[in-house]
Amino acid sequence: MPTNVSEPQAVSGTVTRSAIFIVATLNDGDAHADTIRAWCADVAALVRAVGHRVPGGNLSCVCGFGSDAWDRLFGGPRPAALHPFRELGTGERVAVATPGDLLLHIRAESMDLCFELATQLLxxxxxxxQVVDEVHGFRNFDMRAMIGFVDGTENPAGREATDFTVIGDEDAEFAGGSYVIVQKYLHDMAGWNALPVETQELIIGRKKLSDIELDEEIKPSSSHSSLTTLVENGQEVKILRDNMPFGRPGAGEFGTYFIGYARSPAPIEKMLENMFVGLPPGNYDRLLDFSKAVTGSLFFIPSADLLEALADRQGPSASDGHPAPAPSAAPHREGSLNIGSLKGNRQYE
Structure with a gap:
């Protein structure tokens, strides 16, 4: 990565015991837009102030903006790969697109820290x-998802996490930034728990107790592991997940909040296409027979430096009467995720 890349937000921060995910839409009015731009300069200071109360609490906040919000608040230039979330699938198996202009991903070792920071930021x-979705997540034993399997086993770590999640020279003006897709899944736990453990393992592609991946000769091509493993030019393309279970037992609600970070939306979108449409089409992720996506949004995560600088950014010209248009999509090449090489000059296309 170039040495002059801005400091990223806490995308690959410490895995914590608690999290709050907040998705909001922007209300109309120039005064409201001014408020949000000014707020960008306050985020880091609020994190420091609240986190100082519990030095070992690992408090952090990642802030992101949706495509429409970027145009309305900041105009051009805009991140090269930012676009609205693309709905996938048909019938009962759909990765739905839902409203989302602003994302707050707040993490800490205890919920009181998350709660206090969320209160201050909002x-x-x-x-x-207008907050349209708020989820309070918790770490489930040894990082197990609500369905009982360990989550995030294949996450990149250290320098590899940076390589896979932080924009470099491919979009130099937005270097240090990232992209994130969030989805809220609700699970049919009665149906899932009625399955034999061996059947669950074939659906996921891993052993439930040990978390060891199944041998290729017995792992179905429709397994969650198979469909979410991407290889391009002989190299695995990874994303960084920080999923959290959530729920309300009294209401029969049991879910997983999926949050995936990457330096381009392309690999996450390809994983979702494999899951919901199938690879080949029809060979879909059987976990979706028990898990339903009820939200879906895509956000750009500016670098920490850019987030603060956005407070001084002027919105789209009032004389235009409309936000700056989004750039046309880059042409897709068959067999490519359009994310370029993950080594060498790190150019995405």
Whole structure:
């Protein structure tokens, strides 16, 4: 990575015991847009102030903006790969697209820290936004998803995490940034728990107790592991997941909040296509017979430096009467994820 890349936000921060995920839409009005832009300069200071109360609490916040919000708040230039979430699938098996202009991913070792920071951040925003989804997540034993399998085993770590999640020279003006897709899944736990463990393992592609991946000769091509493993030019393309279980037992609600970070939306979108449409089409992820996506949004995560600088960014010209248009999509080449080489000059296309 070039040495002059801005400091990323806490995308690959410490895995914590608690998290709050907040998705909001922007309310109309120039004054509200001004409030949100000014708020960008306050985020880091609020994290420091709240986190200082518990030095070992590992408090962090990642803030992202949706495509429409970027145009409305900041105009051009815009991140090269930013676009609205693309809905996938048909019938009962759909990766739905839902409204989302602003994302807050708050993490800490304890919920009180998350809760206090969320309160402070939202208090500053006031009526400039409308919260459309709020999920309080928790770490489940040894990082197990609600369905009982360990989650995030194949996450990249260290330098590899940076390589796979942080934009470099391919979009130099937005270097240090990332992209993130979030989805809220609700599970049919009665149906899932009625399956034999051996059947569950074939659906996931891993052993339930040991978390060891099944041998290729017995792992179905429709397994979750198979469909979410991407290889291009002989190299595995990874994303960084920080999923969290959530739920309300009294309401019969049991879910997983999926959050996947990458330096381009392309690999996450390809994984979702494999899951919901199938590879080949029809060979879909059988986990979706028991898990339903009820939200879906895509956000750009500016670098920490850019987030603060956005407070001084001027919105789209009032004389235009409309936000800056999004750039046309880059042409797709058959057999390519359009993310270029993950080594060498790190150019995406």
């Amino acid at each position: 208090g500053k925003l006031g009526d400039a936004i």
